[in-house]
Amino acid sequence: MPDQPSHMTPEEFRRHGHAAIDWIADYWASLDDLPVRAQVDPGDVRRLLPASAPDVGEPFDALLDDLDRVVVPGLTHWQHPRFFAYFPANSSPAAILGDLLSSGIGAQGMIWATSPAVTEVEQVVLDWFAEALGLPDAFRSDGAGGGVIQDTASTATFTALLAALHRASGGDVRRHGVGGAGWRVYGSTQAHSSLVKAAMMAGLGEDAVRTVAVDPATQAMDVDALRAAMTEDTAAGLRPVMVHVAAGTTSTGAMDDIAAVADVVRDRGVWLHVDAAWAGVAAVCPEHRSHLAGVEDADSFVTNPHKWLLTTFDCSTFWVRDRAALTGALSILPEYLRNAATESGEVVDYRDWHPQLGxxxxxxxxxxVLRTYGVEGLRAHVRSGVALAEHVADLVAADDRFEMVTEPSLSLVVFRLTAGDEQTMAAMEDVNASGEAYLSHTTVEGRAAIRLAVGSWRTTEADVDRTWRALQQAAGRVSS
Structure with missing residues (x-):
């Protein structure tokens, strides 16, 4: 018999596990003093690592030591209280411990039979979450629809498109492929890039996506332009299959009018997918649900707790009104997965709800997260983010060197220097390079703008004020 590898004993695992948790706690405690953006050049991290893996195993303590020596200097710290770029990728102590438990259990939930608890806990948790968001009953698991946790909203959009194609083609796409049917997918010019990627992966090609103009003032989809585009395409013999509605665009947080779009597609048999990846979670607060008005007419809806809602990546919650279209598009049952529970029809097998099996x-x-924070705790977190964004907007209004580009959208503020694009970008990069904070940019109607997205679980008003002072100082340097 060959030699067996040396595994940690339970006591060694316990000791190293405590050390890993201690390392995370110390890392959090140190963040305020670290530069937010990584201060390394390309290749710096790689050069600190050996060319080959060790032949003989090393102590786990050596890996923890290398986190400080190799990894931390090369990190952009997404959990930093002054990380305002992109949207947050929140974690929280409760979520990390939950993820640790998931890793320790190590179960595969591809079908109900492989671990019934994995499926049934997910069904109940998504029903809880749908209720907390005020989503329609049609998305609950006890009806014709239901929810599933995807890895990201990009996968959810791709999955929604596959379901839409299956429904619109009566199953022909599944059997014969997309062929030359001339399918068309619609999203605004501000829709997430994953819409184009979904069309590419589904075999439609990027030319199948027709981009729809937006209102210059709000950056939301022009619904009249959508109606005209669909009418024009239909007259040309093309086949509208899905409309992607953005409830909170990445660029400016723009909110497409879901109800108005639903009126356009209602009699056309077109799938309506609502992408609320960032902004959807704000609906835990009843006062922040207006951007989801009309969601009761959607065929699918996605939002990401792993952005703003304190849940460690990856956790993208996706609901459909009619699960039959989804499973019809994706269900494949090889002999090695056949089992009595599946054949009884009494269980959900989540392998049929997304592209991957495992x-x-x-x-x-x-x-x-839901149990330890409670819905009220989650509401407090969201309300804090919105209040801090309003504070940023007030700071912008009080300094005539800056101006708002669009109205604040929940916890996102988009603004610029009045001096121009070059000064706007230079001031942002000055702050980012200093390590004081991390901001990102966009362009709105052809002009550069700074995005400041609040939402980290550790961000306070003091962090916002510190970032604003750095921006003011940078504005003075680039304008002189």
């Missing part, structure tokens, strides 16, 4: 026990971290 799936982690992602629900346990969302379960941990």
């Amino acid at each position: 799936r982690r026990f992602r629900a346990i971290k969302l379960w941990a």
